[in-house]
Amino acid sequence: MLKRILALVKKEFIHLRHDWWLPAFMILGGAMELLAVGWATSRPITNLPFMVFDQNRSVESRLFISELQNTGTFQVPQQVSDMATIQSAMQRSQINAAVVIPPDYGAKINSPAGHPVLLIILNGSESTPALAAKRAVEGLAQGINERLVVKRLGLSPAEASGFVPSMQVWFNENLSEALYTTPAELGLMLEFTTLLFAALAFSRERELGTLEQLLVMPFSAFEIIIGKAIPVVIVGFTDFVLMLSMMHFAFGVPVRGSLPLLLILAFIYLLVELGKGMVLSVISRTQHQAFLLVLLVGMVDFMFTGYAAPVDGMPKVLQWFANVIPAHHWLEILRAILLKGAGLDVLWPHILALLGLGLVIGVFSLRFVRRALD
Numbered sequence: 001m002l003k004r005i006l007a008l009v010k011k012e013f014i015h016l017r018h019d020w021w022l023p024a025f026m027i028l029g030g031a032m033e034l035l036a037v038g039w040a041t042s043r044p045i046t047n048l049p050f051m052v053f054d055q056n057r058s059v060e061s062r063l064f065i066s067e068l069q070n071t072g073t074f075q076v077p078q079q080v081s082d083m084a085t086i087q088s089a090m091q092r093s094q095i096n097a098a099v100v101i102p103p104d105y106g107a108k109i110n111s112p113a114g115h116p117v118l119l120i121i122l123n124g125s126e127s128t129p130a131l132a133a134k135r136a137v138e139g140l141a142q143g144i145n146e147r148l149v150v151k152r153l154g155l156s157p158a159e160a161s162g163f164v165p166s167m168q169v170w171f172n173e174n175l176s177e178a179l180y181t182t183p184a185e186l187g188l189m190l191e192f193t194t195l196l197f198a199a200l201a202f203s204r205e206r207e208l209g210t211l212e213q214l215l216v217m218p219f220s221a222f223e224i225i226i227g228k229a230i231p232v233v234i235v236g237f238t239d240f241v242l243m244l245s246m247m248h249f250a251f252g253v254p255v256r257g258s259l260p261l262l263l264i265l266a267f268i269y270l271l272v273e274l275g276k277g278m279v280l281s282v283i284s285r286t287q288h289q290a291f292l293l294v295l296l297v298g299m300v301d302f303m304f305t306g307y308a309a310p311v312d313g314m315p316k317v318l319q320w321f322a323n324v325i326p327a328h329h330w331l332e333i334l335r336a337i338l339l340k341g342a343g344l345d346v347l348w349p350h351i352l353a354l355l356g357l358g359l360v361i362g363v364f365s366l367r368f369v370r371r372a373l374d
Helices: 002-018 021-042 059-070 083-091 105-110 127-153 178-208 211-215 221-251 259-283 287-303 316-322 326-340 344-373
Strands: 050-054 097-101 119-122
Touching (some): 021 178, 059 097, 059 105, 178 221, 221 344, 259 287, 259 344
């Protein structure tokens, strides 16, 4: 049996040598996407275009504009003379923010009882730049407000200081977006790579007309499944190691936990997705259909992994559903090992869930695929 399985594995690698674009696409494509996502999210949001409608034109208004530009979030502002220009630029997405300074801003700043008001307009259709702009404006406004209070009370900054929280950030000290997005992207790329490669295993044979020839050869259904699965495991695991190395050395994502534990759990998760991919492969009539089914399954999994939206913020019904998605537990394990240095004492609920789901999916997949081949 071992010789027959090795012969099938050799046959699969001969196929891959002729269809070299398939493993190249899965290995290099996933790595390039991880590189693009990591590069895009590792850079802070800076130089956002914005407009200023300064109706005051005082020293105080110019000081506010200068301080807003010095936050590093905004470009040199474009001065305008009416609201219509701002509205038109917002609709065309030419700017991310606008500042409207009223005529009495300077007077209210200098008045002991004044309440200066500024109008800040944000382009909410692009939420990420809008949130960055909002944080910059709020931080600047808080600083101005503190200076006004100190000045009006006639106190020194030391005398006016009161409650100051001592804040510590664990696991991602710089709050780098890359340390959140790249591990999630790595986990999803492993899923899509394994699903796609496994889904093409039998659909490619059926489309090329060689499946019948394979079935009449002296191979059992179990041997065919194992022979098809081994190349998927080798290519998928190689892709994972490559992307993990790239993520660590290119973007500085730490591996604070046990690397052997991470590799073992990655191998287990790969087998779980392999089972799903094999089922998709035998029910697909063409490679195109298999590819579409992989996209459908992958997008459903993506919604419940916690990458797009936190699972804890979902309704209870959807949280229960997320617990039967292997990718959800895999991303929790991956982030915990990489960023938190967690071990088995912390991860055992997700590991047990992954093993349980893997057992159910694996048994169902093996029975379903063997029955389809027989």
